[in-house]
Amino acid sequence: MESKQEKSMSIVMVPYLAHGHVSPFYEFAKKLSNKGFHIYFCSTPICLEPIRNNNNHFDNHQIKLIDLQLPSSFHQQLPPHYHSTKNLPHHLMNTLLAAFDASKPAFSDILKTLRPELVIYDGFQPWAAEAARELNIEAVLFITGVQSQKIPKVTECNKEQMDCFFKNSVNGMTPIQRFLKCVTSSSGHMVLIKSSTEIQAKFGKPEDVFGDVVPVGPLVQRPLDHDGDEKIMDWLNKKEASSVVFVSFGSENFLSQEEIEEMAHGLELSNVDFIWVVRFEGEINNVKKTIHEALPQGFLERIQIQGKGLIIDWAPQVKILAHTSSGGFVSHCGWNSTLEAMMYGVPIIAIPLQFDQPLNANLVVDMGVAIEVPARREKKITRQEVAKAIKTVVVEEQGKEVRRRAKEWSENWKKKEDEEFHVAVEKLLQLVQQSKK
CATH class of the missing domain: 3.40.50.2000 (Glycogen Phosphorylase B;)
Known part of the structure; x- marks a missing residue:
């Protein structure tokens, strides 16, 4: 049975600006909304465009799409159609991440207006957790890839990966530093992960820096009809x-x-x-x-x-x-x-x-x-x-x-996915309820 708290709780979700992140975040949003949560799904207009163009989105009135505008000071280098990693020239990747970092004030304004009880954020933007905490809002990291619970070692990486993980610094942070900061900023030492208990067992124990790793299930979308x-x-x-x-x-x-x-x-x-x-x-x-x-x-x-x-x-x-x-x-x-x-x-x-x-x-x-x-x-x-x-x-x-x-x-999986998701929902509810005491 759903509780009153479950029906009234509101969540802002903010994924990284890549389809491989937006898609699982949105599947997560749909499952949460089906449990009675009010979801504000926040991203750049170009990332939200496929969702807006999909008529199936409008079947769910519990999810509101919220445009996050990247600062206009970046628009000359990074026009709005490049506010996503899709079709983005490789040399602009760091610029996109810098612009995303600079959107913290706009994100803070969104939080001040919506006043959600929880923010669910991605592994590249520690500023999202900071913005939430400054307004006394709980914030939980959601990891969209199971391998992220293992911190890569230099010996496991080829040169291209090593440069990406350990050397490519934007605003003074490498991807590894960003990710670790996102992990340690997550409320209640809880980290949500797109995975199942069986995969977690197969993959093994996460690194010590992780706290309570909570699988939310595979979050695979159901087949939908599209034009063409x-x-x-x-x-x-x-x-x-x-x-x-x-x-x-x-x-x-x-x-x-x-x-x-x-x-x-x-x-x-x-x-x-x-x-x-x-x-x-x-x-x-x-x-x-x-x-x-x-x-x-x-x-x-x-x-x-x-x-x-x-x-x-x-x-x-x-x-x-x-x-x-x-x-x-x-x-x-x-x-x-x-x-x-x-x-x-x-x-x-x-x-x-x-x-x-x-x-x-x-x-x-x-x-x-x-x-x-x-x-x-x-x-x-x-x-x-x-x-x-x-x-x-x-x-x-x-x-x-x-x-x-x-x-x-x-x-x-088809037998167990609802059970795993229910456990994750209960833990989120407990986190928010405890914060109000």
Whole structure:
């Protein structure tokens, strides 16, 4: 039974300005609103635009979208369409983070107006917890990736990652310093994490700096209808159960030209039906021409004649993974994509590209729901390894156990996700109630 406190409590949520953070924060917001909480979802207009454009958002009147304006002093370098990491030129990443830091006064004004009882913030903005504390509002960190509970060691990082984690300083803080400050600023030593108790047990004990690590479940969205889905779903509906491999590397990860060619040849060699989301860094317009140029000569014509493949530049990922025809997922192993595959029982062909993705790939391989294309660890993809991995997971007898484990995890999660979320909700309620005493 829901308490009166549960029905009246208001929360401001403020994710980092990346789709991989906004998306799980919004799924978390939807689940909290379904429990009776009043949610104010705060981000830049460009980050909120996809939510506003999605008619399903307006089915939930408990969530109010709040525009956070980055300071106008940054607009010449960073116009509003760049107030998100998506399509942001790499050299402006630090500028975006500096502008986000400088939005603390605007965020404080939002808190003064709304007067919520709780702020849920992300791991890159310790200023959000500071702004809340200055107004005597509790603030709790929400971690969107399970690997974040392990502080990376220099020996575990390649040079690119080492520079990012330990050397790339903005406003006097490296990413590691920002993250640790966010952890230690979280009220009640509580840290929420997008994970499950089973994964936490598999992954092991978090670092000592973490207090009470509370899983909120996988927070995987349910399949929704979008404009333009019909062609994709009609194509899938004609395929046999568990016969199609879905290939996607997320919205902010990109294969090199050589890797695109090897992936294309690997898909053909596998002889498995496929849907492949092909994206290019910084590419917004004229995508069709670019795809023709990037793919091997004659590839598009062959797969079209054979009906073996579908090349697209955007996909309703969850809807595809939930479809009965999906039998494998070639993925970079971003945490959101990994959990979506596990929730819908689709085994993973792991090709991690950067940051936490190799660690995520190790985890799901260890859990028995994935195999990894090994050559990518040497910074290359080979068509032979791609074809072998796809055939193993989708078709061959030796992949039977991976397919079985993926289905088993899916069934277990669907039974337990509400229980885990209920525990997290109760802990949040207790935190706020105790603060009022």
